[in-house]
Amino acid sequence: MKKLLLLTALCAAWCAQAQKPNIVGRVTCKGKPVAGVVVSDGELVVRTDSDGRYAMSSSKPCGYVFMSIPGGYETAADGLIPRFFGYTTHCDLDVIDFQLEKRSNDNFTLFVSTDTHLRGDPEELDLPQFRKWYLPDISHEIERTKGPVYSLHLGDMTTDIMWHKNDFALRKYLDVMKTYPSPVFHVPGNHDNERFVDPAVPDAQWDSIAQRPYRQIIGPNYYSFNLGKVHFVMLDNTVVRKGALKNGRRPSRNDYRLDERQLRWLVRDLETVGSGTPLVVCMHVPVADWTGIGSDGTPEFSARENQRALHDQIMPLLAKFDDVRLLTGHNHRFINIPLTDRIFQHTLVSASAVSWKINGPESRLVSEDGSPGGYLILRYRGGRADWQFKPNGYRADRNQFRVYDLNRVPGEFGGQPGSNRCLINVYNWDERWTVRVREKGRDLKVEQVWAKDPLYILIRRDALPTRPTAFRAVANPHMFSVEASAPDTPLEVTVTDRFGRKYRQTVERPKQFDWRTE
CATH class of the missing domain: 2.60.40.1120 (Carboxypeptidase-like, regulatory domain)
Known part of the structure; x- marks a missing residue:
């Protein structure tokens, strides 16, 4: 005893x-x-x-x-x-x-960027393009915005394979961003991890080792914070795994999901938040993608195979909240999906378009869906959100869509010579936008179509003539088709976003198709 x-x-x-x-x-x-x-x-x-x-x-x-x-x-x-x-x-x-420090920030503005992909490459010239198109543009917008201003970066600040080849990793990213005029809350992307880990390290330890530089230089790879009435959750949804041996090295491979510790933390963090609190979840990889246009004429979506695990982890945890916004990147193109009546996924076009690679003679920064590189300006007034896309180097109030006269677009770029049809690419479209086209005072029938962007196909071909299968155009549902009565009638195009902002363009036809097409 x-x-x-x-x-x-x-x-x-x-x-x-x-x-x-x-x-x-x-x-x-x-x-x-x-x-x-x-x-x-x-x-x-x-x-x-x-x-x-x-x-x-x-x-x-x-x-x-x-x-x-x-x-x-x-x-x-x-x-x-x-x-x-x-x-x-x-x-x-x-x-x-x-x-x-106390700050009245119920009303605030967020500048949201993703996929800047800096790497200090002397051939692809990412840094000159970054300093010409993105950095002065967003800096100007931030400096002229009144009230509290914050910034988010949704990952892929850098390009992992160039950490060693070009000696350009996360510290160099911070150096390049020294003049940026607001604090930035970051999440890591799949290219912000160490790509080459000692092959002798067990697979289960690769993720921890690969994310170590990010944690040491940028900070926590997942965390939360509040701005005014809004709760933000910042997640790392790349799990780094041991890859196959290649050329004597063993680069990493990625699973897109939350690791178990982060998932446990997320459950506990969300328990501190009331269901009526507006919730913004920021992460690099989205949970769903467009898959086409359905038989009823509306866009369809689903979680792709490499998104399924992430989707199944995240969605049940968000179900209790009344207003959830997912801010994501990774795909370098716009994918705005109402996942449920209370959960909306924004996937943003990248700031770098195609990682600064489509840098032809006129440096047209256009991504695979035809959207120009840029960033999102997200405004909160109390718990209510309003947002607008800002293209690098262009005015937001004049550059939300592009119109193609398909009579003048060669067939190899998606044209339809002799059809009298026009194609309208509305970059940041979602289901609450409207597209109206008038000819000689009458409305034309507007059809939403699953199509690729002609300008991007042209630019990709000219900028990368030796790489015919690289960075191909991607079909998307933010395309709209109309048929005019003649090849030379002007069209009045009015696009209205979900907040009632109207964007107008008079299209004089025939309209030329080349690198300068706006």
């Missing part, structure tokens, strides 16, 4: 020691405590008490802790990176405090 009591006492002492907090800290604003702030080590989720203090007994799985910035506050930034996290050590006790 004495031995049993002694053993019980020793077990109790060991448990007490094991549960003793090894990460503690305080969240303050100008020296005053901020209660109720969510803090996490990437698995455990706790809140600060009335004195602004938090504590956790952590295995330190990610090497840092982060706070979920509460609405009505901001943090200072280290250059581009908001200071919402702190790195842990191997010491018995880490003390990590956070400072907040």
Whole structure:
């Protein structure tokens, strides 16, 4: 009996020691405590008490802790990176405090970019194009925007295979972005991980090793924060796996899903959020894609094979929320899908179009769906969202669509000579946009079609003549076809977005088709 009591006492002492907090800290604003702030080590989720203090007994799985910035506050930034996290050590006790600054941000503007794919390549000239088209354009828009302004990057800031070939990795990305005028909340893309891991490392450890540079240089690869009344969840949905041996090296391969620890954290984070809170989930890879036009004339979508695991992880967790917005990239083209009546997926065209590769004599930055490279401006007023696409180097109020006179487009580029038909590519279209075309004062029938963009096919052919199968045009449903009565009648095209903004263009026909087509 004495031995049993002694053993019980020793077990109790060991448990007490094991549960003793090894990460503690305080969240303050100008020296005053901020209660109720969510803090996490990437698995455990706790809140600060009335004195602004938090504590956790952590295995330190990610090497840092982060706070979920509460609405009505901001943090200072280290250059581009908001200071919402702190790195842990191997010491018995880490003390990590956070400072907040009050900011009335119920109304705010977000500048959302994806797939900048910087790599310092002397042949493809990504940096000159980036500095000519993207950086001055978005900087100007940010600087002229009133009120609180923040930025999001949805991943693929860099290009993993060029980390070593061109010595251009994440630190170089931060150097290039030094003049960017707002803090940026990042998520990693599949090209923001170390591509070459020691082949002797077991497959189960590749993801942790591959994401280490990102965590050390950019910060947490998943986390959350609040702006005003809106809760943001930032996810890393690339799991890096050991690839097949190739030319004596073993590059990585990717699964598009959440790892188990991140999934557990996500469940706990969402438990801190009420179902009526507007929710924005930011991640690199989308959960669904367009698949065609159905027999009823409306676009159809589904999760593709490499998206299925991610879709099945994410969607059940979002079902309880009234208003969910997914912000994604990866595909370099627009895919705006109402997944349910309460969950809307935005997939943005890339800032780099086709990773700056289609850089012909006139540097037309056009992506595989025909959309120009650019970024999204997302405005929140209270919990209500409004957004608009901003093409690099062009005015947003005049450049939301492009019209082709298919009489003048050769058949090899999707033209229909002699048909008197026109094709309208409405880049950021979703189901609540309308397209109206008038000829001689009468409305023409507008048909939504599954088609490829003629200009992109032309530019890709001319810019990459030795690579006929690379970066092919992708069919999409944001195309609209009309038939005119004659080959030389002008058309009045009016496109109206879901917020009532009207974009108009008078199309004089015949309309020339070449690199300069607008």
